Amino acid sequence: MATSTSPALRIAEANDIDPVADLISHAFDHLGVIHFLVPDQSRRRLVSRDWYRLYVEHAISGAGQVIVTEDGDAAAVWFDRTSEPSEPDGYDKRLAELAGEHLDNFRHLDQQMENHHPSDPHWYLLFLAVHPDRWSHGLGSALLQDTHARLDSDGIPAYLEATGEQNQRLYQRHGYTDMAPPTITVSAGISLYRMWRPPQNTR
Template sequence: MTSTDTTPTLRLAGPDDIGTVADIVADAFDHLKVIHYLVPDPGRRRTVARDWYRLYITHAIGGAGQVVVTNDATAAAVWFDRTREVREPEGYDKHLAELAGDHLPRFQHLDLQMEAHHPSDPHWHLLFLAVRPDRWSQGLGGRLMDHTHARLDADGIPAYLEATGLQNRALYRRHGYRDMSPSTIAVTDDTVLYRMWRPARNG
């Protein structure tokens, strides 16, 4: 059987996919240091983080960007359109306080750091690129990026993201992203995100 036969197709997610995409992100991100910082309690971590992802996924699908998902629900990319006015998810502060509980100051700190270091030039923001762990290293993340990059390149629109580690940063570099200056966002002394920018390529 050829690889083409086993490679899932991609599609835009809709409202009925919100829960599924939240599960994909929760599975993919459970090991990340930044998520462990946000929710130190391992017993609550997945539930709290999943509810947080869901806020953004709902917002993107609702018109603030787009979500691309594999048809077998193994990988997803959550994008936001920052070529226009930026809006928070509806009722974000209230929902965040409800879901985060005692961990709210940690989420607020991360939000402030990410926004303070966010580029002001018009772009699309890849907030979450998630692949379920049993499908890592099979090219799904790259396919998801290529899908949206093709349209962004055609329209002359750059892209931005915050890589969560050195391995991810290497992947993004292979897909045209470059380190920015300053290159990092220090969430804590030992938890760092890497700011990366992808100029639009001529079609």
């Protein structure tokens, strides 16, 4: 899955669920959308980590695929939206338990994201996380290129929500373009950027 000059990658399995959730919670702790979800700084990392875990578990269980670097410093959490999507088992109950007093924030984000989700068949990149110590080392690009190669071969587009302009530029370099409408408003001053990647001609 990797060339001699790129990091070794593999498909995550059940024993990777907790390490990947830990990685995402560390990599995403600075994001405005996560601060919106859990304003309480003392609980933010714990609550958000349990939320990520629901989706990591769901993807690994067959709803999509999680690709990780062998060293565990980066992960991409993908969902197959070429057919009717599903949600994690017992999602509403589990979300209420982990979110506590912040449940309305999570429900608001879920609804906004679903309202703006494209209906055309695609693969959905929910999380692309790189350990902060490894930012700007090409790990995110390697993960994208790996899955994009397969999607291109199968003629399948991809969709994601970027969390900021820097991420937008990364995804643009990998063939993503802005959609209309281009943003999802999470709260005042916090938006997600809708991006679509048609399959690329690899010839």
